Amino acid sequence: MKNFAKLFPILSQYTYLNTPSSGLLSVPVMEWxxxxxxxxxxxxxxxxxxxxxxxxxxxxxxxxxxxxxxxxxxxxxxxxxxxxxxxxxxxxxxxxxxxxxxxxxxxxxxxxxxxxxxxxxxxxxxxxxxxxxxxxxxxxxxxxxxxxxxxxxxxxxxxxxxxxxxxxxxxxxxxxxxxxxxxxxxxxxxxxxxxxxxxxxxxxxxxxxxxxxxxxxxxxxxxxxxxxxxxxxxxxxxxxxxxxxxxxxxxxxxxxxxxxxxxxxxxxxLGMGVIDKRIKDINLKAKEMFLENRLLSKAIAERESHGAFFNIKGDDQTIIKLKNQDILTMVRGEGVRVGFHYFNTEDDLAYLLEVIRS
CATH class of the missing domain: 3.40.640.10 (Type I PLP-dependent aspartate aminotransferase-like (Major domain))
Known part of the structure; x- marks a missing residue:
C-alpha cells in the first residue's frame, strides 16, 4: 500500500482525523x-x-x-x-x-x-x-x-x-x-x-x-x-x-x-475508484467499531447511507485528551467529529479507540 506520509508529511507526526474541518495539503500541490x-x-x-x-x-x-x-x-x-x-x-x-x-x-x-x-x-x-x-x-x-x-x-x-x-x-x-x-x-x-x-x-x-x-x-x-x-x-x-x-x-x-x-x-x-473503495472500507469498519463501543447516536446507527465521517460521544475534554496523544479532531454539535479519508488506516481507528478507552 502506498506510503501516504510521503504525500502528506503531517501523517508521520499526527493521526489526522480532521478532514471534515480542513483537508491536508499534499506535497505535489505545495511544490506547484x-x-x-x-x-x-x-x-x-x-x-x-x-x-x-x-x-x-x-x-x-x-x-x-x-x-x-x-x-x-x-x-x-x-x-x-x-x-x-x-x-x-x-x-x-x-x-x-x-x-x-x-x-x-x-x-x-x-x-x-x-x-x-x-x-x-x-x-x-x-x-x-x-x-x-x-x-x-x-x-x-x-x-x-x-x-x-x-x-x-x-x-x-x-x-x-x-x-x-x-x-x-x-x-x-x-x-x-x-x-x-x-x-x-x-x-x-x-x-x-x-x-x-x-x-x-x-x-x-x-x-x-x-x-x-x-x-x-x-x-x-x-x-x-x-x-x-x-x-x-x-x-x-x-x-x-x-x-x-x-x-x-x-x-x-x-x-x-x-x-x-x-x-x-x-x-x-491514485484513481477515484480506488479512493472511493478505501474510504468506504475504512468508514464501514469505523462504524462497526463505534457501534460496538456505543459511541454513535441512534440516528446514525440505523442508517446505511453515510459519508466519510462520524460524530462520536465526547466533549471538549475528549478533544484535549486526543490532542495530547497527537490525534487531531474537532468538537461539533454534541460530540467529537472524526473523519476517515483514503490515507487513514485501521491502525488510526484502533489508536483512536485505545485513547478514548484509556
Missing amino acids: RQEHDLDFLVQGSLLKENQGKILGSVREKVGELFSCEANRVALVPNFSYGFNTLLEGIKKHKKVLLLEGDYPSINWPFESRDFDVKYTQISPNLEEVVAQAFKKDTPDIFAFSLVQWLDGLKINQGFLKDLKALYPDTLFLADATQYVGTEVFDFDNSALDAIGASTYKWMNAGYGNGFFLFKESIVDRVAPSTTGFNSVQGKYKPQEGNFLGRFEPGHQDTLNYGSLGVAIDVINQ
Whole structure:
C-alpha cells in the first residue's frame, strides 16, 4: 500500500482525523504553489499571459472528474460566494424546502432573502420525511447538503433521482463540500440541477478555490445579474451575459485554482475508484467499531447511507485528551467529529479507540 506520509508529511507526526474541518495539503500541490509564485516573482505579467490556459485546464479537469461538460463548470473562490450569486438570480417568493440544522451556508442565504421557507427534520428516516414534505407542499426549490456537516449523514442519491422524476420542476440545489472527493460521482446522471463545493476538505486542494456544476436547463430558470470584465475573459465564456461569467466577474487567482488542478491530478493518479473503495472500507469498519463501543447516536446507527465521517460521544475534554496523544479532531454539535479519508488506516481507528478507552 502506498506510503501516504510521503504525500502528506503531517501523517508521520499526527493521526489526522480532521478532514471534515480542513483537508491536508499534499506535497505535489505545495511544490506547484512554490513554483508558481517563484515564476510570478521573476516573470511578473509574463506569467499572467498564461492565465486563460491555466484556468481553462482546471475547468476541464473538474468537469472530467465529475462528468460535467466544461462549459457548465464555474470556478469560484468558495461555495458561499457561488451560492449567493446563484440565489440572486432566482425570483423571490419561491417556496423553498430546507433541512433544519443543515450547514448555515445553505440555510442562511435563503433565510436572509424573501423566500417562502419551510423546514423538514434531519432524522434516521430522512428520505421518507423529505418525500412526505414534497407530497404535502411541493417546493419550487429543494436545497440541502449532500452530507450533513455535524455527523456525516448522507442523503441517498437513488432516492434523489426517484424524487426528481416525480417532481421535475423543483430545482435541486446542493452543497457538496463534504462529499466531493469521497466517492465516484456522475453529475450529469444525478438528480441535481446545480451543486457547489469548496475544495479545501476532501479534495485536498487548499483554500480559496471551489466550483459549481450546472445542468443545461438551469440557464433558463436562473439569471444572476453579477457581471464584470472577467465575465467574458477566457475559454467557455464567449459573449457578454453568458451564464458562467455571472459567477466569475472579477480576476481569478491562478495560484489557488491551479492548486485545485494539481489536487485533481493527485486524485487521478491514485484513481477515484480506488479512493472511493478505501474510504468506504475504512468508514464501514469505523462504524462497526463505534457501534460496538456505543459511541454513535441512534440516528446514525440505523442508517446505511453515510459519508466519510462520524460524530462520536465526547466533549471538549475528549478533544484535549486526543490532542495530547497527537490525534487531531474537532468538537461539533454534541460530540467529537472524526473523519476517515483514503490515507487513514485501521491502525488510526484502533489508536483512536485505545485513547478514548484509556
